[in-house]
Amino acid sequence: MTAIRSVVLGCGSYLPQRVLTNAELAAKVDTSDEWIVQRTGIRQRHIAAEGEFTSHLAINAARAALAHAGVDAQSIDLIVLATSTPDQTFPATAVAVQNGLGINHGAAFDLQAVCSGFVFALASADNFLRTGAFKRALVIGAETFSRILDWNDRGTCVLFGDGAGAVVLEAQAQPGTPSDRGVLTTHLRSDGRHKGKLYVDGGPSSTQTVGHLRMEGREVFKHAVGMITDVIVDAFNATGATADSIDWFVPHQANKRIIDASAHKLHIAPQKVVLTVDLHGNTSAASIPLALAVAVNDGRVKKGDLVLFEAMGGGFTWGSALLRW
Numbered sequence: 001m002t003a004i005r006s007v008v009l010g011c012g013s014y015l016p017q018r019v020l021t022n023a024e025l026a027a028k029v030d031t032s033d034e035w036i037v038q039r040t041g042i043r044q045r046h047i048a049a050e051g052e053f054t055s056h057l058a059i060n061a062a063r064a065a066l067a068h069a070g071v072d073a074q075s076i077d078l079i080v081l082a083t084s085t086p087d088q089t090f091p092a093t094a095v096a097v098q099n100g101l102g103i104n105h106g107a108a109f110d111l112q113a114v115c116s117g118f119v120f121a122l123a124s125a126d127n128f129l130r131t132g133a134f135k136r137a138l139v140i141g142a143e144t145f146s147r148i149l150d151w152n153d154r155g156t157c158v159l160f161g162d163g164a165g166a167v168v169l170e171a172q173a174q175p176g177t178p179s180d181r182g183v184l185t186t187h188l189r190s191d192g193r194h195k196g197k198l199y200v201d202g203g204p205s206s207t208q209t210v211g212h213l214r215m216e217g218r219e220v221f222k223h224a225v226g227m228i229t230d231v232i233v234d235a236f237n238a239t240g241a242t243a244d245s246i247d248w249f250v251p252h253q254a255n256k257r258i259i260d261a262s263a264h265k266l267h268i269a270p271q272k273v274v275l276t277v278d279l280h281g282n283t284s285a286a287s288i289p290l291a292l293a294v295a296v297n298d299g300r301v302k303k304g305d306l307v308l309f310e311a312m313g314g315g316f317t318w319g320s321a322l323l324r325w
């Protein structure tokens with residue numbers, strides 16, 4: 001038996017040059033490096049320059065992923081871009097990326113699932129590739145959350161940062177066994193009853209403004225670990241993988257305490273956890289591919305490794321993906 005799998009050919013990322021430290025934030029709002037590090041694990045975050053848009057970050061990450069994969073942009077026939085901070089209300093930022101890469105065939109669209117965006121985008125691209133609708137996809141998470149933060153709200157402005165990450169996926173025939181390379185399973189969930197706990201207080205249809213991010217942090221925290229671990233158990237049940245058999249856990253980087261608690265609950269060994277929240281802050285849909293690129297570039301993630309992604313965010317939305325590198 002053979003199966004079509006979405007195999008990762010390469011990954012890449014991009015961070016804006018400007019680094020904003022906790023100490024700089026403490027000079028602006030009533031907070032401290034100690035509070036931010038203790039409660040979140042964040043030490044710094046990157047902030048896009050004036051005139052630097054989500055599409056620019058995404059194009060840089062996409063180019064890095066294409067170079068890492070060793071494939072030409074012209075071979076891409078699908079771009080799925082996860083973002084909650086598009087350049088404009090429309091057209092999709094994905095078409096700006098497509099144009100920036102000089103591609104004018106295939107399809108490009110944005111996907112909005114806030115911090116879960118990358119997992120949702122990966123699952124969507126995987127489904128398109130497995131049906132044969134497309135052959136080679138760029139899946140990108142790119143955000144400029146600095147543009148939607150209320151810089152006077154210490155409860156949120158210390159948490160988020162800007163950045164982008166991307167992977168190149170290719171539809172390949174694999175033996176159809178658990179040792180296949182590529183995406184092995186994805187699990188997506190949403191529950192709109194929680195839509196008021198993490199949201200932006202503006203939008204084209206409601207206020208005709210962009211708005212600012214608002215969050216009941218403690219409420220989000222309360223649900224996070226349970227939701228994350230639920231969808232990871234789904235991924236384990238679907239594949240027979242276990243906390244012991246996975247090689248790397250690349251979670252959404254919102255808060256080190258959430259990541260530690262989730263890994264602990266699932267009995268995932270701490271040395272398998274890829275952590276970048278200290279350096280990047282919460283970059284929403286970009287956080288998983290940013291962390292992945294770090295672990296691939298420093299040689300941790302190697303061909304054949306079993307890699308687990310999870311994310312949870314506004315909506316609420318949450319999801320997991322398990323793949324073999």
Ligand code: UT7
Pocket residue numbers: 030031032035036039040115154155156158216217218219220221224253254255258282284312313314
């Ligand atoms: O990526 C999407 C998903 N998002 C998340 O996963 C975020 C989930 N939530 C969290 O990570 C945490 O809830 C936060 C990091 C946002 C907050 O941590 P917490 O331990 O839940 O703190 P808290 O909200 O319960 O606040 C504790 C105290 C409060 O003061 P009082 O009421 O105890 O006097 C806050 O006013 O800390 C205060 N506080 C701050 N103090 C210094 C809130 N923000 C700050 C700050 N600096 N930046």
